Amino acid sequence: MKKILIIEDDGALRGELCILLKNAGYDTVCITDFHSVPEQMKAISADLVLLDISLPNINGETLLHDFRKISDTPVIMLTSRTAEIDEVLSMSYGADDYIIKPYNPTILLLRISAVLKRSAKASTVQMYHNAEVNTCKGSLVRNDEEQILTKNEMIIFQLLLDRQGEIVTRDELITALWDNDEFVSDNALSVNISRLRAKLAELGFPDAIETRKKQGYVLK
């Protein structure tokens, strides 16, 4: 389980963020004492840090700047500051992403998983049962049989695969598609899913995607 360190001084927000991340299957650690943040950051070896910019006693950007000298752990800045200068500064100090409050929770989770994936060093070939997932080519290969997936189908399949066995909501799927400049409608999503189903069935995975009424889809 990936461990996420939350550095946010607003108690209510911190609590809700914890719940959100826990529901999404992450382990969370929060910093509540803002006197020795750098030491605590060092002590807690997290997989990802969510960092607020305006903190008591210390500025998040300075914190990031110092943290980068000792660690490569991905950091996502979460802030209510909407000036370009803050983003430019954060990115130049080595932030991996910059998200403005109030964030859309689905988008936040998408960005977190994207950053985590990017930071996962050895890019192991992803497998779905005994089929190889070729993201560069956008295809699935099983026993020399290849199925080409469209961009949309690949995005959907990737998201389902990353969370294999869990429910992925339609909302999450559409958000992921839109995030990749594919502004599909609700109906188009259904069409894409059924095409993906057909392609998986041809590869010998019938009923791979299970529909959970009013919840979403599960890749088995």
Add this chain to the structure above:
Amino acid sequence: MKLSEYLKDRLAAYIIYGLTWAFVLIFMFAFHIRFQAVIIVSIVALLGAVSSEIWNFLRRKRYYDNLLNCLEELDKKYLLSEMSDAPDFLDGRILYETLQETNKSMCEHIAEYRCENADFREYIELWVHEIKLPVASLRLMCHNDGNSKYSEQLRRIDDYIENVLYYARSGSAEKDYIIKETSLKRIFTDTALKNRAELQERGIALRTENLDVNVMTDSKWLFYMLGQLMGNSMKYGADEIYVSAEEFADKIVLSFRDNGIGIPESDIPCIFEKSFTGENGRIHAKSTGMGLYIVKKLCDRLGHGISAKSVQGEFTEITVTFGKNDFNKVG
């Protein structure tokens, strides 16, 4: 300064001169001074008076003509006192010192207001950051409780907060933006994502073309501007939004087109004016006439051009023109 005006102004003095000279003449005749002597004295006195008047007139004329000229040429008239030198005659000096004094006091007064204004704006920024925390918490609460009932209202609150922030920013005299290379596609995608729920609810299709270009702008400001344009499209009955960019030698033009109700031709010249709601605004009660006004002001500050085209009942197209300037390019 005209001679006739000067003479008219000095009329009282001339009358006094004349009367005095009449008395002198009467005295001189009374003492039986010789006629030739009277003539000579009169001529000398007259020459003296005339030359002193000419000298007086000329030095005033030189100074005031120069002053008026300056005034004409200055586009900021209040800088006049900085532009003129002190004259060498008394009444001119008094005027000059008065001008300097009032100008100084006005500058102080303005500085005070400017300070207050900057303080207020700073407070608005701070306030916006503060208010966003509870909004962010509420957003997460809605999501965590699986209750989407309040999200729409929260989105509205967030929009109104942004309006205040950008209204304050649009009017500020300080340079509080950063122009850097920004991907139009990324900003448009973010805008679409932010408004996804409403777009889908209204069944609005998005179509984009050639958005894979970078423009020189402040990405946060552009994000806000596109949000405003998209909000308008949604408000005014569009079911398709078509966004495209075209690159020219010296500029990149972004066109944001929807097939909504359009704008009456007579309203188009006014849509970027403050508080202008027009015919559409009267039908749609939610118009405040602020959205496009703020967008225009932000464009002005960033140096982008903005214009609108529309055919009522067919389409509305807003185009934003970004200048190309390699000077600002980083790396």
